[in-house]
Structures are given as C-alpha cells and as structure tokens.
Amino acid sequence: MALLSVAVSAQDFASRFMAEHQADSNLTCVTISPKMMEEIMKSDAEKDKEVLDMISNLKSxxxxxxxxxGKKYFNAALKVVEKNSGRFESFLSFKDKSENCQIMVRKKKSTIVELVMLMHEKNHFAVVNFTGNMSPEFIAQIKRHFHLL
Structure with a gap:
C-alpha cells in the first residue's frame, strides 16, 4: 500500500485529473511521451531552432x-489544483467574459519542472501539461504562443 501511495504522489497533474475521470468518454487525452519527444528532436522535418530549444528539456x-x-471540467480541474495546493503555485491567470485561463507551475528548488495550463471557453475545456526542466525562455514562448501577454 505504501508503494502505491508513492506512485500516486509522483503523478503529474493530467494523470491525477484523469484518474478521477477515467470512465468519462467526454474527455480526450493525448500524451507525447519522452520517446516521442526524442523522435521529434531527431526528425528530419523542418527544424525550427526556437522550437527545438523549447522542447529539448521537456520529458512529456x-x-x-x-x-x-467545459465549465464543469474546468471547475473539477481547479479542485485538483486545490487538493494539491502545496505542489503547485499560481503563475498567471487571465479571465474575460468568455474565456478563463489559469497557469500553475511546480518547482524543484528554483527550476520549473511542471507547467499546467487550464483553459475554459464556452463549452470547451483544455489542459496542457508539460513536464521536464523549463527555462524562463520556455515560459515566455508559451505565453507568446497562447497570446497571454
């Protein structure tokens, strides 16, 4: 039993959320594994140095x-954040009439090792969960890509 609780505590945000909603057919989960990240890095496709730098330290x-x-899932995701409040800290939030976005990070010492973006717009809900070692430049690129600042 102790081994099981250690495994659960090591899960990332998306895994924790899906564990609570595993029987829910309204949710779609796509995972890009460490192996796939390696393949992306080796790919002969057009290599954009900025993109390669961005993903070079990501695990998944x-x-x-x-x-x-969307609102129901967004609120459920916020509850997962609350349950794990010692693990995540708020990084950025944005809300207007039709859209709500929350970004949380988990750090080990001063390095960001997990970034979680929760987004809700109308009926749509999305979580983007990165794990790995993320630099301030990576975070800035994410903010630019999603037009957050």
Whole structure:
C-alpha cells in the first residue's frame, strides 16, 4: 500500500485529473511521451531552432480536451489544483467574459519542472501539461504562443 501511495504522489497533474475521470468518454487525452519527444528532436522535418530549444528539456506533454461541459471540467480541474495546493503555485491567470485561463507551475528548488495550463471557453475545456526542466525562455514562448501577454 505504501508503494502505491508513492506512485500516486509522483503523478503529474493530467494523470491525477484523469484518474478521477477515467470512465468519462467526454474527455480526450493525448500524451507525447519522452520517446516521442526524442523522435521529434531527431526528425528530419523542418527544424525550427526556437522550437527545438523549447522542447529539448521537456520529458512529456499531455493535452486533455472536452468540447462539452467545459465549465464543469474546468471547475473539477481547479479542485485538483486545490487538493494539491502545496505542489503547485499560481503563475498567471487571465479571465474575460468568455474565456478563463489559469497557469500553475511546480518547482524543484528554483527550476520549473511542471507547467499546467487550464483553459475554459464556452463549452470547451483544455489542459496542457508539460513536464521536464523549463527555462524562463520556455515560459515566455508559451505565453507568446497562447497570446497571454
């Protein structure tokens, strides 16, 4: 039993959220594993140095989405954040009439090792969860890419 609790405590945000919603067919989860990250880095496709630099220290990326009941899932995701409040700190938030975005980070010492973006717009819900060692430049690129600042 102790081994199981250690394994659960090591899970990233997306895994924790999906564990609570595993029987929910409205959610789609796409995981890009460390092996796939390596393949992307080796790919002969057009290599954009900025993109390669961005992903070189990532371990994985998970994207969870739903096109129905976005507000319900967004609120459920916020509850997962609350349950793990000692693990994550708020990094950036944005809210207007139709959109809500929250970004949380988890750090080891001063290095960001996990970034979680929660997004809700109308009925749409999405989580983008990065794990790895993320630099301030990576965070700045994410903010630019998602037009957050």
């Amino acid at each position: 990326m998970q994207v969870l989405t739903s096109d129905v009941e």
